[in-house]
Amino acid sequence: MEVAYKRVLLKLSGEALAGTQKNGIDVETLGRICDKVKEIVEMGVEVAIVVGGGNFWRGRYGHQMEKTTSDYMGMLATTINGLALQDALKSKGTNAIVQTTIDMIKIAEPYTKRNAMKHLENGEVVIFTCGIGSPFFTTDTGAALKAAEIDAEAILLAKTCDGVYSADPKLDPNAIKYDEITYLDVLNQQLKVMDSTATSLCMDNNIPLVVFGIDDPENIVRIIRGEKIGTLVK
16 A cells, blocks of 8 residues: 555654543553554554653643753653553554663663664664653654654654644634644744744754644544645644
8 A cells, every 4th residue: 555654753642642531541542542553554654653741740740840850750751651552552463662762771772763763674663752861852852853863754743633723723713724834834823733942853854744633543544545634734
C-alpha cells in the first residue's frame, strides 16, 4: 500500500493516554492507540513517538517548587508513559524500545541518533522520553528536535481538538478551523499549537506538522493513507 509518509514522529500528550479519566493511564485507550501504531508499522512506516507526562505531572502543579525540580519530575512522568507504550506495543507483537535523554539504563536505552535510526530501520517503534533532557523545555520542543534528528517526514501532533483554530473552539463558537496554515502565521497569531520554540524549530527545519484529534485513533491511519485530516502546518 502506498503511504503518504515513510517515517513519522507521533507526538502524544500524557492526557491522550488517560482517556476520559484525565489522570493516570487508561488501559483501553492505550490499547486503541497502540493498535493503530501497530497498523501503520505493518504498512511499512517507520514510527517514532514522543510522549508527554501531563497525566501524572504538569509544571503548574509545582508552582511552589524550584522550576528545575518540577521539570525533572515531568521528565520522569514521560518515562512512565513511555514504558507503558512499549509494553502495550510488545503485547500486540510490535517491537518497541524506549530511549531516554536522561540515563536510566536499568529501564531504558540512553538516546543516541545512531541506535534510534537502527531501530527504526529494523521496523521497531522508538519511544523518546524525557523531552530534550533539560528543564525549561517542553516535550513539544523534544518532539521537534527528535523529528529533525531522525529526518522524520512529518510530525503527527495528536490533540484533544481536531485541528488548528483561530481561537479556542470550546470558548469561541465563531472560531475558524484551518485546513492549512504556515508556521509563520501560527507564530504571528500566537495560536496554541506547540510552544514557540518548537514551532520555530519545525519551521527552520521545514518539517510538516499534521494536527489531528486523537479521540478517534483511526485518524493516525487515515493520515498515513493520505487523507486530509485535521490541519496541515507547513
